Amino acid sequence: MCKLQKPFPSFNRMIPAIYAFWNAVKGGSDTTTKLMDDCVLRVPKSHLNAESAACNRVIMITFVLCHRLFQIFSANPELNYPSLHNYRAAASTRTTFHLSLLQCYQIFRSELQTSDDDPEPGATMQRPETNAQNRRTQPSRQRVDGVVPEQTTFGATLPMNTPKKIGSMVRRGHAPDEIQKMVHECTGIPLKAHPHKERRCTHCKKGKTAWYCAGCKRWFCMQRRYTRNNPKKIELYSHLVNGEVMTFQKSCYQFAHEAAWGRFGRPETDTLVVSP
Numbered sequence: 001m002c003k004l005q006k007p008f009p010s011f012n013r014m015i016p017a018i019y020a021f022w023n024a025v026k027g028g029s030d031t032t033t034k035l036m037d038d039c040v041l042r043v044p045k046s047h048l049n050a051e052s053a054a055c056n057r058v059i060m061i062t063f064v065l066c067h068r069l070f071q072i073f074s075a076n077p078e079l080n081y082p083s084l085h086n087y088r089a090a091a092s093t094r095t096t097f098h099l100s101l102l103q104c105y106q107i108f109r110s111e112l113q114t115s116d117d118d119p120e121p122g123a124t125m126q127r128p129e130t131n132a133q134n135r136r137t138q139p140s141r142q143r144v145d146g147v148v149p150e151q152t153t154f155g156a157t158l159p160m161n162t163p164k165k166i167g168s169m170v171r172r173g174h175a176p177d178e179i180q181k182m183v184h185e186c187t188g189i190p191l192k193a194h195p196h197k198e199r200r201c202t203h204c205k206k207g208k209t210a211w212y213c214a215g216c217k218r219w220f221c222m223q224r225r226y227t228r229n230n231p232k233k234i235e236l237y238s239h240l241v242n243g244e245v246m247t248f249q250k251s252c253y254q255f256a257h258e259a260a261w262g263r264f265g266r267p268e269t270d271t272l273v274v275s276p
Contacts, residue, residue, distance in 0.1 A: 032061065036057070036064060075090070076090075163179070182217075187215065188213055189213055192212070200219065202219050204252050216256070216257075234249060
């Protein structure tokens with residue numbers, strides 16, 4: 001380094017000699033990984049699983065093979081390269097992995113257009129129904145923590161439109177049999193509104209809450225607070241947890257689903273306490 005001309009060049013690519021020797025004689029597995037990581041094909045989180053990640057990796061390995069073939073067929077026919085390092089440098093200069101991916105894209109697109117324009121005699125081509133065109137022209141849907149919100153399908157379904165005043169209809173006995181069954185057999189599927197939007201609680205008719213039950217389609221308080229403006233007492237109960245008796249607070253959500261839950265498996269020491 002003392003013999004180098006001043007000022008010194010950038011040392012970002014300076015590595016020990018033993019590392020440089022290993023890079024020259026090792027196989028191409030690390031290079032393949034570097035190529036795939038630089039041009040990674042990302043799967044949406046809503047569709048990401050072990051199978052999709054594995055298929056994604058296999059497809060990228062196939063494209064790396066095509067990239068190497070592009071470099072071989074575009075090389076000098078006489079292969080008069082002074083060394084393997086010189087050949088690799090020349091190949092990387094001719095085409096990069098990103099350019100090879102674009103070239104594969106053009107090939108696939110032209111083949112697809114040819115197959116659509118010139119179908120075989122007697123053959124009928126059916127395109128799968130997709131909303132790809134709409135996704136390209138319309139803005140992407142808003143994501144929450146990387147996931148596109150979907151309408152819940154695990155809640156109860158009714159043969160009619162969901163009434164707005166289910167609680168009052170059930171209390172007065174005016175609700176149809178389907179709604180009566182839905183409310184009395186619901187064990188609770190709690191969901192919280194996003195963005196935060198509060199509605200009046202169906203049970204206490206006083207507090208406002210953002211928690212909604214997808215099973216019986218009603219809004220319930222998940223916590224009852226004692227204040228001067230709300231003199232209603234809070235009901236507590238004890239429950240055996242990991243061998244220890246603990247006290248919990250009953251909320252409107254619990255009051256509404258307690259009958260469907262049955263007893264809580266309370267120990268003999270369980271008692272109900274009314275606390276101000």
